[in-house]
Amino acid sequence: MADAHVHHDPNIGTTGLDNRKVGMWIFLGSDCMFFGSLIGTYLSYKGKSLGGPGPHDVFNIPLTSESAAVLLASSLTMVLALAALQKSDLKWAGRWLLATAILGAHFVLNQVYEFATFVLHDGLTLSTNLFGSSFYTLTGFHGAHVTGGVIWLMALWWQLKRGRLDARDYTKVEIAGLYWHFVDIVWIAIFTIIYLIP
């Protein structure tokens, strides 16, 4: 086998899938358990706080809906970035990558604004009540995931700008995309469970 396929891609394994892609899927499975545990904690403490403010004293649903829409839109631009790269359209691949990162950054800034409002305006901190503890921890870890994703996307974009990323490296963008879509899906779950269900 080794000798016959001189140009065989060393990343492609027994299953015909790329090692890095299989690894990313396993990581995402693991991350499901991570968010599952955090969401479970939030739910088990729902309505158990001994004092206010509660979720619906502080939530600004229009603002968070905008966040959700922005993050969903960023999944579209992520797909377009990968498609452009696979077609060797480096100009548009770069633009879409940058657009995805900007939308992600927008989401994070919305969250910073949201947290700041809750703390300064509503007096809800990590130590106010169980809601404050579990809400900030859950959404904060999601925000940290988005921030990590933005850094990753910016790094890919910078590599592309320097001419060190092209259609041959599409898998690198694809696995960043897997991560990005996952973080997006987790947000749909969080937005529904925490913000929308009364």
Place this chain on the structure above:
Amino acid sequence: MATHAAFMPGGATKEAAATGVWSWITTVDHKRIGILYGVTAFIFFLMGGIEALIMRAQLARPDNDLVSAQTFNELFTMHGTTMVFLAIMPLSAAFFNYMIPLQIGARDVAFPRLNALSYWIFLSGGLFLNSSFLFGAAPDGGWFGYTTLTTRQFSPGHSIDFWMLGLQILGIASMLAGFNFIVTIVNMRAPGMTLMRMPVFIWMSLVVQFLVVLAFPAITVALILLMFDRFFGTLFYAPAAGADPLLWQHLFWIFGHPEVYILILPAMGIVSEVLPTFARKPLFGAPVVIYSGIMIGFFGFGVWSHHMFSVGMGPVADSVFSIATMLIAVPTGVKILNWISTLWGGSIRFTSALLFSLGFIAMFTMGGLSGVMHASPPVDLQQTDTYFVVAHFHYVLFGGSIFGIFSGFYYWWPKMTGRLLDERLGKWHFWLMMIGFNMTFFPQHYLGLIGMPRRIYTYAADLNWGFWNMVSTIGAFIIAVSILVFIVNVFKTRRNGQVAGPDPWDARTLEWAIPSPPPVYNFASIPTVHGRDELWLQKHGDGHGGAPVPKPAPASAKDIAAIHMPPPSYWPILLALALTVMLSGLLVSYYQVVIGGLLTLYCMFKFALEYHRPAQEAH
């Protein structure tokens, strides 16, 4: 990554020639990383053992004052934590690292540098945890660290901080290794090695890795919440603010029970390799052993609350978890019957490796029987927090995992070092350990039933617990002697041991088809696999008159020179250090956290881009 072989300088011969400390620090060879795991974990195993001996010395007679109550708390906490996270798990990881690529016919794991990173993070975590002794702040909250005992209010010092951060560092190492091994097993198999042709050790390893990547996030979250409570004033474990006192217990045991199978399944895999080799028979009902392993892994996620019967979850929860726990005994029992049936009618060679596997079957069965007892909540209420439970889990973790791991040592030692361990000393080791082990832990069943609670640092003379405690202590020191015999064996055979050759046991699987120790590239030509016991099929056929299957064509010197192996890298150790600087910063100053975080990010970029091709390279 091996995956970028095309862009890499160097080659097989370059790494093979490398010696010296620097070559070990920068190695990405799965065999060397396996040895690093083995040596490090064995040293931690000795430390955990010494902690146990001090505890046994303290308990040898009533009203003893060898150590204080506080020291005793530190000893049992560090003994448990060390044996679970720093000894048994990484000793298993040593075999995963060394044997997974060899048994599936691969040249390395899927992500060799990630593999090195796992090891260095594991080492950092272990050293960080044990450095607590130097600061006089050894963890003292028990290995399962129940809140609220471990919250800032009741554990104001740094001891729990060391424990909590140490476990988080170790968790990162385990999870990274888990991703790596799953991808390796799923995606790096030699041609012809279908899933059902994989050796049973590989199957058990695969199940373990899935347990690791799915169970560790739960304890990660539990520890993060504890960290937030202790450092940032959240209220997750503060009942005064309405918090549920059981939250920690649920999160911990959702991890903790799968962890039990993370500890035992590798040993089951080892035994499933050793028995067929020394009985000269295929593993009886191998597919059933594999399915049973998968079932154990699956059920392992549904039984965690049997650790919590005594907290009063109500009859429905108790019944469900009780039935699920009893169900898990079925696949386990199936395996035991399969192992015994493998021996039945075989031409058995009683080597040290086989003796340890037989010891495993007998001791693990006893541990399993006491386990089924406290699957029943009323019985459990009687036994919980007594020495009966201590006896039970030592029968499965020592009598099971450690016996299995020593079986693996005697079995694979010649493959790893090229020399056989001395069989006479090996048998001394086995019988001393068998006698010492049963002397130590069997009386603890009885002590538990007559009411001796676990984790007490002394007891009054008129309770009449003294005699059996003394027996138990003598047994513990016999175990220590048996470990010394093993160490003597290692040093004695290091230079003068009998040279093994590629296949000293007339064994069955692919690792024995190559020289001992294997060359850096493992397989000069990648084999094509025809069945579960590929090497046996090559040597002897299928035993039903079928002709032996063809051996792979020998590789020419030119072929070997063309093999590209990943070159060494120092980014794994630097990244592990940066991560440790960041996490340990919580104990020093937030500036250190920030600086460590930036360093971590920098190292991650260097790590990720190390083999990215230069800008100008055309294709």
